[in-house]
Amino acid sequence: MDSQKSCIAVYPGTFDPLTNGHVSLVRRAAMIFGTVIVAVAGDSHKTPLFTLDERVAIAEQVFANDRRVLVEGFKGLLVNYVKSREANVILRGMRAVSDFEFEFQMALMNRKLDRTIETVFIMTDYKWLYISSTIVKEVAKHGGDIRGMVPEHVRERMLERFGPANGSGEGA
Template identity: 35%
Template sequence: MMSLAVFPGSFDPITLGHLDILSRASTVFDEVRILLVHNSRKQTLFTVEERLQQIKEAVAHLPKVTVDSHEGLTIQYVTDHQGQAMIRGLRGTKDFEYEMQVAAINRKFNPNVETLFLATSGEFAFISSTIVKEAAKYKQALHELVPASVIQPLQDKF
C-alpha cells in the first residue's frame, strides 16, 4: 500500500518554509498531498484558484507532491483519502503548543492517522505568510521568502 501524508494549510501565499517541509516530507512518504484548506468565512489575500495555481507551480519540481483543496475538517479529508499521516511544520514553541492541541483532537476523530511534526529549517524559521504579506506591502525583496512563481502575483496585490 502506498503511503500518503497530507500537509494542510491556507497557503496565503505558499512560502519557502512550506516548500522546505514538503521537500523533506516527500523523502519519507510515497505521496505528500498539499491540501489547501479554505474557509469561505475567512478573508484571504488570494482566491482559492490563485493559491492552487501558485502551489502547483511551486511544487512542480517535487514529483511525489500532489495538490488538492478542501473546505471542512482536515481529518475528515485525510480519512476519506486513506491518508496515514498529517504533516505539520513547526517554527517554534508557540507553533508546537497549538499544533499539539490540534493533533490531540484529530486523534479523537481518527486514531489511525498520525500527526508528524517537522521542525522548519533554520533559514526559514522566521517566515510566515503574514510576514510575507507585510514585506510585499512595504515593497521589500521577496526572493528569500516565497517561490519565484509567487513574487509577481504578490507584488501585484500591493
Template identity: 45%
Template sequence: MKAVYPGSFDPITFGHVDIIKRALTIFDELVVLVTENPRKKCLFSLEERKKIIEEVLKNLKGVQVDVHKGLLVDYLKKHDIRVLVRGLRAVTDYEYELQMALANKKLYNELEIVFLTASEKFSFLSSSLVKEVAAYGGDVTEWVPPEVAELLYEKLKEGNR
C-alpha cells in the same frame, strides 16, 4: 505511504517548500492540501493558491495539490490517508499544533501526525510576514519563489486601486 500536508499557503513560502521536500524523503506521496482557515483573511482564493502551488512544485515527483473546505479529518477519511505532516517553527507553533493534533486524533483515531521542525533559515518565516513586508513594498524574493513574489506584488497593487 501517502501523507497530507495541509495549510492555507497564502502564499506558499520557501519554508513550506522546504517542509514539502523533506516530507518527500519520508513518504512516497504527499498531498499538499490547500484549506480554508476561518480565522485568516486570505489574499488569494483557494483556486489561485492551488494553481500557484502546482506551478511552484511542478518539478517535484510524488506531490499532488488539492483543495478542501471543511474538517481536515473528513478529507483524510474520504481519501483513506492516515498520516498528517505539520511544520513547526517555534514554541508557539507547537502549542497550537499540539492542540490541533489532539483534536484531530480524537476525531480520527487512526491518524498519525508527523511534526517536521523548520530549517533554521526559515524558522522566522510565515505567509503573514511575507504579505506584510510585500504590502509595504519590501523585497520578499528571498522568502518566496519568484513567481509567487510577482503574483503577490500584482495582487497587492490591485487591492490598492
C-alpha cells in the same frame, strides 16, 4: 522503510502565500513519505490574499516537477479530507516553541476525531525560522523585498496584487 514509502501524508494549510519554508518542508517530507498532498484549505478564519483556486494554482506551479507531491484544495474537517484521500498522516511544520501549543491541541483533536490518523511534526529548516505567510504579506504590502522568502512566481503574483512598488525591494 518500504512500508513508510507507501504512506500518504497530508500537509494542510492556507498557504497564503506559499513560502520557501513550506516548500522546504514539503520536499523534505517527500523524502520520508511516498506521497505528500499539499491540502490548501478553503475554510479558514483568515481573510486570504489569494482565492482558494489561486492558492492551489500557485502551489501546483511550484511542485509541478515533483511526482511525489500532489496539490488539492479542500473544505471541511481535515480528518474527513485525510480519510477521503486514503491517507494516514497529517504533516505539520514547527518553527518554534510558540507553534507547539496550538499544534498540540489540533493534533489531539484530530486524534479524538479519528484514531487511525497520526500527526507528524517536522521542524522547519533553520533558514526559514523567521518566515511566515503573515509576515511575508506584511513586508510585501509595505514595499519590502520578499525575494528569497517565497518562490519567484509567488513574488510576482504578490507584486500583481500589491502593485509594482511593493514586494520588489524597490523603494524600500
